[in-house]
Amino acid sequence: MTEADRPSQPGRIEHQAQGVLCFSGDWTLPHYAMLRRQVERFTDRRSTDRDVVDLSRLGALDTAGAVLLVELIGTEQLAHLQTWAPKLPAERQALLCSVADAVAASSPLESGRALPVRDFLGATGQQVESLWQQQRLLLGFIGQVLVVLARLIWHPSRWRLTALVSQIHRTGLNALPIVALLTFLVGAVVAFLGTTVLRDFGATIYTVNLVAFAFLREFGVLLAAILLAGRTASAFTAQLGAMKANEELDAIRTLGLDPIELLVLPRVLAMIVTLPILTFVGMLSGMLGGAMVCSLALDISAFHFLSILQRDIPLEHLLVGISKAPLFAFLVGVIGCLEGFKVSGSAQSVGEHTTSSVVQSIFMVILLDALAALFFMEMGW
Incomplete structure (x- = not known):
């Protein structure tokens, strides 16, 4: 039976012994709501403990599922995906890396702690840049x-x-x-x-x-x-x-x-x-x-x-x-x-x-x- 003929199985997250976080099933758009609830349950715990990620039993994967995986695993760990998941198919590695790069580019300060001084200086710089462009125009x-x-x-x-x-x-x-x-x-x-x-x-x-x-x-x-x-x-x-x-x-x-x-x-x-x-x-x-x-x-x-x-x-x-x-x-x-x-x-x-x-x-x-x-x-x- 080919993968296309196989019945769809909702994705799951299992926390196994020795701190191994195992992902299985299909991480696709039809199961997005259920996958989102699982990711939210694991997000708070992952912020303090770094797990070993196992993607060997991962089924089908699309962009919606890749976004959830990136949110849970983190862009820093996915940057070395080929090192710790070499057996993952190349197309899925490419999809996860592309989504991780897009998330990192859109929110480069997401993982950092909010700093009022930094935010104030950033807003001031934007205002100065806007004023300069306005005067040039x-x-x-x-x-x-x-x-x-x-x-x-x-x-x-x-x-x-x-x-x-x-x-x-x-x-x-x-x-x-x-x-x-x-x-x-x-x-x-x-x-x-x-x-x-x-x-x-x-x-x-x-x-x-x-x-x-x-x-x-x-x-x-x-x-x-x-x-x-x-x-x-x-x-x-x-x-x-x-x-x-x-x-x-x-x-x-x-x-x-x-x-x-x-x-x-x-x-x-x-x-x-x-x-x-x-x-x-x-x-x-x-x-x-x-x-x-x-x-x-x-x-x-x-x-x-x-x-x-x-x-x-x-x-x-x-x-x-x-x-x-x-x-x-x-x-x-x-x-x-x-x-x-x-x-x-x-x-x-x-x-x-x-x-x-x-x-x-x-x-x-x-x-x-x-x-x-x-x-x-x-x-x-």
Whole structure:
């Protein structure tokens, strides 16, 4: 009778004398449930005692049974299978070794003891690697945008002015009320804080200088850029992500058009145009809020407030603040478009990359603002 004609006998595990663990019967998928229960009973004892394994009476074997044998015997012992089981048929040796290698490759730390420090360092390394890959991708995308922009400068007929004007309307004009309101309120808060602190030194008149310096150099451009990062970068990501999910980007490429030229450049250029304007509006609104507090709490009239600005605040502070706006706008626009292109096609992916675009944009704006502040301070500007 051949092995194929022989009736199937469920596999068994027998613990014989002198620590011999004997495997017999068929270790195949039809008997998997029963074999799993036997393996679970022997697993705890095997963790403390190392047995001599006998596979001479092993019957039929498939991948399901081989996985259970690997789990019970261990990948380290199966690495020397040919040494202690030379009479096992070559095809079964090959199957057990292949399954053992696959298990060892998929869970190299399975047999090791869990170490919180190692897990923390591993997770930290993965986060650093992910951040590095993300920054490399951002630099590559910035290069693509600049190349397309340089190519279009010499071909005015390919400029998409209608799309540019539409994006300026969406990103600039529609954002004016919220930028003006927020900076007005922050200007009032800064003036209140200045009044509270400077009153103890009898220098409340310098509240005007505090508000002017803060908004001309930092708060005006920073608040406007953060608002655009949360309002506009997320919109760019959602729009482009929805287009990718609907395969509209593939259709654009099929028509022979460049998505960067068609979709990215109008949005980025609109941001570069609108953010300096919003920054200027934010500066004026912030100083107007500070002037209101000075008028109500310090009896500093609007005329006196303006005369102090004209006398003590140089024009270079306004130029320093405005000069940072185009760079912030370019980065916010590029990050928002890049995250839209990275959407995988599902609604969940759209939400994740929209959140990522806002976080990255705000982080980059604050980081560059800090570096710019250090640079201008060292330059004495």
